[in-house]
Amino acid sequence: MSNSYDVIIIGSGPGGYVTAIRSAQLGFKTAIVEREHLGGICLNWGCIPTKALLRSAEILDHANHAKSFGLTLNGTMTADVKDVVARSRGVSARLNGGVAFLMKKNKVDVIWGEAKLTKANEIVVGKSTKPVIEPQNPVPKGVLGEGTYTAKHIIVATGARPRALPGIEPDGKLIWTYFEAMKPDFMPKSLVVMGSGAIGIEFASFYRSMGVDVTVVEVMDQIMPVEDAEISAFARKQLEKRGLKIITGAKVTKVDKAANSITAHVETKDGKVQQISADRLISAVGVQGNIENLGLEALGVKTDRGCIVIDGYGKTNVAGLYAIGDVAGPPMLAHKAEHEGVICIEKIAGVPGVHSMDKSKIPGCTYCNPQVASVGLTEAKAKAEGREIRVGRYNFAANGKAIALGEDQGMIKTIFDKKTGELIGAHMVGAEVTELIQGFVVAMNLETTEEELMHTIFPHPTLSEMMKESVLDAYGRVLNA
Structure with a gap:
């Protein structure tokens, strides 16, 4: 040959x-x-394998709330890490x-x-x-x-x-990258996650569903820093409701190692340092x-x-x-x-x-609970470019399908150029938004305007109806809120 x-x-x-x-x-x-x-x-x-882990976590979350669906499980639902x-x-x-x-x-x-x-x-x-x-x-x-x-x-x-920070290099035992986090041989009782991008937040969400005490440390002022600030704040609130501890505007400056645990030294912008002890630390500071x-x-x-x-x-x-x-x-x-x-x-x-x-038309998705998805400009970036914009919002709490699913916590946000009506950004947080975002990606690739989106018929009852309602809201025409 x-x-x-x-x-x-x-x-x-x-x-x-x-x-x-x-x-x-x-x-x-x-x-x-x-x-x-x-x-x-x-x-x-x-x-792929992280989504498989997160699917197991999702089923466990649903099982733990079975009573709210009128269901009673015989026995206790537990996770076998192996x-x-x-x-x-x-x-x-x-x-x-x-x-x-x-x-x-x-x-x-x-x-x-x-x-x-x-x-x-x-x-x-x-x-x-x-x-x-x-x-x-x-x-x-x-x-x-x-x-x-x-x-x-x-x-x-x-x-x-995975990127490694000097002095906090992963060792495969106490300080993990996504390699070790994906194949734990035991479920730690406590965990520090360094970094709140997609990798960090997905693992934080997974381990929290598994019952682990999780603390996320993020150097920026918001989690998932690339996302729209309003969406990030909404996601943070929901993650904290699930029991995640989140520290923003802070960095891990040092990690002390014991035989089977770590102590992270976390310094905030005002110079204050707190020590957080945990079984393991996941380094998720980028690639x-x-x-x-x-x-x-x-x-x-x-x-x-x-x-x-x-x-x-x-x-x-x-x-x-x-x-x-x-x-x-x-x-x-x-x-x-x-x-x-x-x-x-x-x-x-x-x-x-x-x-x-x-x-600008590449979508981003984070598969935590709740999911986050986006494409295009955030509100802050649109304003920084000097654009005049219209912003529409619609909450899951007003959508029939979301309520029926028991997934009524979320929001869809759309951003339009005020002069041309061009859709320049779409941001979502809530159930299945990683599947919904492609609709707005297609719209942006076709240079769709608000008028064309308003005349698009969305099926009922679906989560996708919220996409149209968000568009209508940007122009003062929302129907179901």
Whole structure:
């Protein structure tokens, strides 16, 4: 078999494997290099297995409130951490096998090992220093291995890893990253979560549902700092009702370790320090791109703050070399990586009408309880841009479906340009909002105005009706409030 390809992709996460499929569809001879597990972090240690854990937590939450639905459970509902984790890992293993099937189906060669760029169109693949983590995700049969491979186009899709703060580096035992938090061998009684982005808040929500005493420490003045301030405040109130302790405007400056516990020194902006003791600490202070040991420096590839610099189509400053996904910078989201990869390969192929990515239309979702979802400008950012805006709000408490579900705590907020009627932002908190947000994403991509949304018929009874009511509220025409 020839070691020469049209396209080689380094990394098989969501960005990498989707790009490989699209590349093959476009007629390119394609190969993908992977050092650890097909599907990358998202499928094996991120997006997918966390949702499986959170589903178990959601069912437990509902069971604990069964009486409010007129139901009586015979016996006590308890969580078996071993079985909860086993289900989560099984979900990942199933999808891992699915990626292997898709590579075979689309005739994409899989090269197993670690790739290093020697030229803009050449890589050397050596033995992986990161062995397959779990026996349920074995190296697929029939894959290629160590050697030199060439391609007209090489796309770097190596993803990201947890960021570590100096002096508070994860040790795998007392200080966890999402790797350890996803596979606990026991359920801690108490936990400190450092960072309240999507990863931190999702784990805080999961462990609280499991009965753990959770304290979240966030350096910014609000949790989920990228979200609209009003939505963040609403979410915080609901999380605190569930028993989470949240400290904002504070940072963990030091962690003392005992044999089987930690003490976090938490300093607030006024200089006051409190000590919080817990069984474990989760470090969730962000992620950083995997740019090391790829040979980028020797080729003169431009990087910035730990990520590869690209144009709107994934192109680097070196001809024939591209980057997509987390390694190419924020927002570090799986769906951004997938779309970025498709844009990149279609531009390479000369597909007509390919547009560069508009990052303002990338939705963000946090799967805590309550869920949070958003797209576009926050109210504060819209005002900072000098826009005149109209803002609409609608509460779950006025929606029939939400009340029937027993999920009447939430809010939908829409932001319109006052002059043009363009929808420029949508923000939600409450049950299933991560499934609702796509409606506003589609609307924004179609440059929909308030008039078109007002004339759209939403089915009844659904949670989606609140989306229209929020639009109507922005223009003083709300009907059911």
